[in-house]
Structure formats: structure tokens, C-alpha cells
Amino acid sequence: MLMDSIQILMATMHRKSVSEIDWDYKNTNLPVLLINQSDFIGKEIYNNVTMLSCNERGSSNSRNMAIENATGDICVIADDDVGYVDNAEEIIRNAFHENPEADIITFQIKTPDGALFNDGYLKNKQWHNWRSILRCASIEIVFKRDSILKNNLRLDTNFGLGSKYRVHDEIIFLKDALDKGLKILYIPIPIVIHPKESSGSDFNDSLISSKGAAFVRLFGVKGMFLNLVFAMKKRKEYISKYSIPKFTSKMFTGSIKFIREDMK
Incomplete structure (x- = not known):
């Protein structure tokens, strides 16, 4: 129609x-x-x-x-x-x-x-x-x-x-x-x-933890596995500011916060 x-x-x-x-x-x-x-x-x-x-x-x-x-x-x-x-x-x-x-x-x-x-x-x-x-x-x-x-x-x-x-x-x-x-x-x-934007330039604690929360909202607890996948895939974009363990830890912090406070 x-x-x-x-x-x-x-x-x-x-x-x-x-x-x-x-x-x-x-x-x-x-x-x-x-x-x-x-x-x-x-x-x-x-x-x-x-x-x-x-x-x-x-x-x-x-x-x-x-x-x-x-x-x-x-x-x-x-x-x-x-x-x-x-x-x-x-x-x-x-x-x-x-x-x-x-x-x-x-x-x-x-x-x-x-x-x-x-x-x-x-x-x-x-x-x-x-x-x-x-x-x-x-x-x-x-x-x-x-x-x-x-x-x-x-x-x-x-x-x-x-x-x-x-x-x-x-x-x-x-x-x-x-x-x-x-x-x-x-x-x-x-x-x-829309103008092209530079990728990865705005990684900060809030953005990283929000990513971890979003993966759990999208896929449930198993979405936490995507924290590891994302951290490895994007490492070249954040490695000057975060180590891989620190970046991954902040993603898991966001996932756990969502599970405790907002998961239905």
C-alpha cells in the first residue's frame, strides 16, 4: 500500500x-x-x-x-x-x-x-x-x-x-x-x-560503561560476552587512553549496574 x-x-x-x-x-x-x-x-x-x-x-x-x-x-x-x-x-x-x-x-x-x-x-x-x-x-x-x-x-x-x-x-x-x-x-x-565523524575520539568512562549496560539491555546477561568482543575489536581506538583490562572492566561495571538497578 x-x-x-x-x-x-x-x-x-x-x-x-x-x-x-x-x-x-x-x-x-x-x-x-x-x-x-x-x-x-x-x-x-x-x-x-x-x-x-x-x-x-x-x-x-x-x-x-x-x-x-x-x-x-x-x-x-x-x-x-x-x-x-x-x-x-x-x-x-x-x-x-x-x-x-x-x-x-x-x-x-x-x-x-x-x-x-x-x-x-x-x-x-x-x-x-x-x-x-x-x-x-x-x-x-x-x-x-x-x-x-x-x-x-x-x-x-x-x-x-x-x-x-x-x-x-x-x-x-x-x-x-x-x-x-x-x-x-x-x-x-x-x-x-551528515558530516563524517571521527570514531573513538570520545571514549570516556561514561560512554564505556553505558556500552556495557546497553549490551545487557539488548541481549540479557549473555550480552556481557559482547563486552569482551567489543573491547578487543575497538582496542586501537582507545589504547592511548585505556588498557584493555581497564576498558573491559568499565564495560562490565556498566553491565552490572544495569542488572542491579534497571533490569526487568
């Missing part, structure tokens, strides 16, 4: 008005629901943008507020620093039309110079599994709103920037969707533009 409407669900912070964002750079005429985490509560409508301002903090809270207030049949997760390729709307619409069984589709990101954001992108279309979703970024995700609401799916507010554990709210969202039987498709076409 060809969906009727596509809406961008965009997160931002500390905006006084819609006009503070560079909408020309966004390169889209799609309607936008802008969740503004600020110091006031309000609503502003300007052209095709609706900004809801709130006092809450955390990326997962922002995404959940967007899901609960969205009106589009298809929803595109976004941050305020992204732009879109010229034919993004057509790509998204065609993807869901050609793959009607898909509840969620992840696409690709490209950089402003036209290169792919992630060197590890697969070249062929495929259905996601628990392993493949570990590579996904939030701004690659597009979903059928009805599928999310019917299955009562939301982001885990313990995870994400500004939350207790600062990573992987989007991956947990996708894993919860798989666990509820939703079908998630990967299509190797870029729809969104």
Missing part, C-alpha cells in the same frame, strides 16, 4: 523559534515535527514545521514525544544538523510501496562531499537481524507510525544522550521491534546528509 504522508520527526534543543534553524540546508518540503527540549513549554507552527517545546531532557524522551505527536503515515527520524538528498521523499515513498511488508526501513547516510558516511554499509538490500541492527544510526531509520503504535513501541528512556546510559537508544528500539515480530529492511540508498 502506498502511504499518503511522510513526516520528519526532528530533535533539537534550546531554540526560541522555528526560524533559528537553517531550513534551506534541510533541502526538504516534507512536514516536520520539531521537538525542542528547552526551558519553556509551547507550540509554534511556521509553514510546514510544527515545533513543540518541552522541559524534558534526553534523546529518547524527545523521540518518544515525537512518536506520540506524529501525524504522518511514514515517519523519518532526524536531528537538527542533517540535510536530505534531493529525491529523499521519492526514495522513501518508493521503498515502502515496493516492500509493503516492511514496518521499518533503514537507509544510508552520505557526507556533504558525497561519500558514504559508513565504510561498512552492505551493498545489497537485506532484512535486518539482531546482528545487523548494531550498525544502524538513528537518522537512517524510517518507520510506519501505525506499526509502532499498534505494538506499543517506544525508546527506552534509560538510554540515549542525556539519559542514565548515554548510547544505543535507537538500536534498542530496533531490537525491541524485532522481538515483537516487526520486519525491518535495509535499503542501500542514501537519504540523509
Whole structure:
């Protein structure tokens, strides 16, 4: 079935008005629901943008507020620093039309110079599994709103920037969707533009322990095994700041904290 409407669900912070964002750079005429985490509560409508301002903090809270207030049949997760390729709307619409069984589709990101954001992108279309979703970024995700609401799916507010554990709210969202039987498709076409980021440069105690917590949230106690896998795989990125035993220990600290305080 060809969906009727596509809406961008965009997160931002500390905006006084819609006009503070560079909408020309966004390169889209799609309607936008802008969740503004600020110091006031309000609503502003300007052209095709609706900004809801709130006092809450955390990326997962922002995404959940967007899901609960969205009106589009298809929803595109976004941050305020992204732009879109010229034919993004057509790509998204065609993807869901050609793959009607898909509840969620992840696409690709490209950089402003036209290169792919992630060197590890697969070249062929495929259905996601628990392993493949570990590579996904939030701004690659597009979903059928009805599928999310019917299955009562939301982001885990313990995870994400500004939350207790600062990573992987989007991956947990996708894993919860798989666990509820939703079908998630990967299509190797870029729809969104974002500058390349240097990997590993921001490893710190909080990030490392949050990774350990996220692995247990995703896979249960057996997820602690992934602490070892991750520590070995990423050692070149952190070895100037942490020894392998220290890095691994901090991941296990996060895992144990989650088990004791937050595991259901």
C-alpha cells in the first residue's frame, strides 16, 4: 500500500523559534515535527514545521514525544544538523510501496562531499537481524507510525544522550521491534546528509560503561560476552587512553549496574 504522508520527526534543543534553524540546508518540503527540549513549554507552527517545546531532557524522551505527536503515515527520524538528498521523499515513498511488508526501513547516510558516511554499509538490500541492527544510526531509520503504535513501541528512556546510559537508544528500539515480530529492511540508498565523524575520539568512562549496560539491555546477561568482543575489536581506538583490562572492566561495571538497578 502506498502511504499518503511522510513526516520528519526532528530533535533539537534550546531554540526560541522555528526560524533559528537553517531550513534551506534541510533541502526538504516534507512536514516536520520539531521537538525542542528547552526551558519553556509551547507550540509554534511556521509553514510546514510544527515545533513543540518541552522541559524534558534526553534523546529518547524527545523521540518518544515525537512518536506520540506524529501525524504522518511514514515517519523519518532526524536531528537538527542533517540535510536530505534531493529525491529523499521519492526514495522513501518508493521503498515502502515496493516492500509493503516492511514496518521499518533503514537507509544510508552520505557526507556533504558525497561519500558514504559508513565504510561498512552492505551493498545489497537485506532484512535486518539482531546482528545487523548494531550498525544502524538513528537518522537512517524510517518507520510506519501505525506499526509502532499498534505494538506499543517506544525508546527506552534509560538510554540515549542525556539519559542514565548515554548510547544505543535507537538500536534498542530496533531490537525491541524485532522481538515483537516487526520486519525491518535495509535499503542501500542514501537519504540523509551528515558530516563524517571521527570514531573513538570520545571514549570516556561514561560512554564505556553505558556500552556495557546497553549490551545487557539488548541481549540479557549473555550480552556481557559482547563486552569482551567489543573491547578487543575497538582496542586501537582507545589504547592511548585505556588498557584493555581497564576498558573491559568499565564495560562490565556498566553491565552490572544495569542488572542491579534497571533490569526487568
